Amino acid sequence: MHRPTSDELRIILAPPCEAPPGPAAVGAHVRARAVRPDPIQIDEAARTVSIDGRQLNVPRLEFDLLAHLVLHPQRAFTRQQLMDAVWPDCQSSARTVDVHIARLRRRLGPRRRKSISTVFGIGYKYLPMP
Secondary structure (H helix, E strand, O other): OOOOOOOOOOOOOOOOOOOOOOHHHOOOOOOOOOOOOOOEEEEOOOOEEEEOOEEEOOOHHHHHHHHHHHHOOOOOEEHHHHHHHHOOOOOOOOOHHHHHHHHHHHHHOOOOHHHEEEEOOOEEEEOOOO
16 A cells, blocks of 8 residues: 655645625624634645744654644544654654654644644544634
């Protein structure tokens, strides 16, 4: 089975929010709610990560790991699945994933570190912020 490399992955971001409807379309007691885009934005072509509008410098392996998790939100991955998907040629232990997850959480900062959730007994998953 062919596993796509990070250069082959395509991260699909939600389209920008549409303008709220005019006053005639909104009832007197009904307010339109705007959908917020995920605060973590991945630009695959430029290989950049932006969080809340500020750009982060992320090393290649951490970028690949974060991009893979963001591409599959709310899906739990074992450490070995992450190794196979992100670093298929790496011969390190699966605990390497723990080190890179810890580094990513530090880079994401206190407000966003919980977006990478530990699934006890399994591995990790990405939780988009509400």
